[in-house]
Amino acid sequence: MRGDRTVPSTLRGLLIGGAAAGGALVPEGVERGYPIALTYGLTEAGSQVATAPPALVAEKPGTVGLPLDVVEVRIQDDGEILVRGPTVSPGATNTEGWLATGDVGRLDDDGHLWISGRISDRIVTGGVTVDPRSVELVLEELPGVSAAAVAGLPDDDWGETVVALVVSEPDTDADPEELIGRARERLSASELPRRVEFIDALPVNANGKIDRAAVRAAFSGASLA
Structure with missing residues (x-):
């Protein structure tokens, strides 16, 4: 399309x-x-x-x-x-x-x-429950973003923190800090991704749905394979 x-x-x-x-x-x-x-x-x-x-x-x-x-x-x-x-x-x-x-x-x-x-995908950070899909929808409405996948990463202080993998539109600058800054205007402090990484394609499972374990692995240093 x-x-x-x-x-x-x-x-x-x-x-x-x-x-x-x-x-x-x-x-x-x-x-x-x-x-x-x-x-x-x-x-x-x-x-x-x-x-x-x-x-x-x-x-x-x-x-x-x-x-x-x-x-x-x-x-x-x-x-x-x-x-x-x-x-x-x-x-x-x-x-x-x-x-x-x-x-x-x-x-x-x-x-x-x-x-x-x-x-099962919900993220609990600092006692607040975050719906990852709601965060993804906000990120995907930002200029230069083609798709996003959000997950919770284990955190000693907050229980979990929000992280995001992002696929950028062609010919756009991939700047994680700039993206987080734009997202801050539309997301609460609990929903705002603390880390953003850009990737060529989102990891999906055999059913074609976002593989959130693979999203977490991308931030923990594990392989996406």
């Missing part, structure tokens, strides 16, 4: 799912006229829980839309998404039929679902 390619006249839709689309990919695609739909699901729930059609993606960038008619979605006090319905594998649910997804999100006033990350 990037570059100077034109939108094929026969293209009816692009469905993006499996992992969050990073950076400006979706906004840029929508602006250029690509009919992008965003979906959220997991294997235990028939691979689809909610889907945002192209019109909604253009209206509310970031939402994955309304839950399917046959699916119930509930948000726990800690932000975890629970799912129930006939598409959910009964072996993965509690006694009331709810599947704990391990994902964090919210439902807005219109019932649209928003995904912010994984509970």
